[in-house]
Amino acid sequence: MNLKKEAGYKAAEYVTDGDILGLGTGSTTHYFIEAVGKRIADEGINVMGIPTSFQSLLLAKQWNIPVTSLEEHDIDLAVDGADEVDKNLNLVKGGGAAHTKEKIVDYSAKQFIVIVDESKYVEEIGNFPVPVEVIPDASRVVIQTLEDMGAECEIRMGERKDGPVITDNGNFVIDAKFEKIESPMHLEIDLNSIPGVVENGIFTQMVDKVIIGTSEGIKEL
């Protein structure tokens, strides 16, 4: 069973005619976008998408989902993946380096649904290093501050691209591994107060529902 696909297709059932959708990024959201595209083709529902990355923009175009922007519309429903989800609905996101636009879109939506397979559901977040998007010129001093806060840091490197990953916004990503995240809510705020940090991948607010694809079927939190 493809658990990511199960979760993505389940989330598409929550889409209603006329919705403005926030389109998350990643291999799970890929299936949500596909399922919405099929509902447009099969049922003729009338929706528009606001992509969180070039990846989701291209997928929306592939599936004939009209795109718009936050300049034009508010979002009714955002659907997005995650790298970790805990029982308090705290998330770590940014494995695809798209967390800055994802947070803008997901936090502004009237409803925010997270879709994951069961491997992402954890007791408490923090095993997955926290992605921190930084202005490139600030990366050395931001790393110093993160290390002072107890994190082990790496600038994320490209694959099939020499040098650092460059985000859709032209920045670097530092992956910061904390031994333990005592308070996700405070860490989310504290990381964003470091000069040079654009956004971090801890999401502690706004999640309305988590759809988990498990080997025993869909579970919803």
Ligand SMILES: O=C(CO)[C@H](O)[C@H](O)COP(=O)(O)O
């Ligand atoms: O935050 C993200 C991208 O920045 C993704 O939503 C997250 O990495 C999960 O991806 P996938 O569904 O491929 O496991």
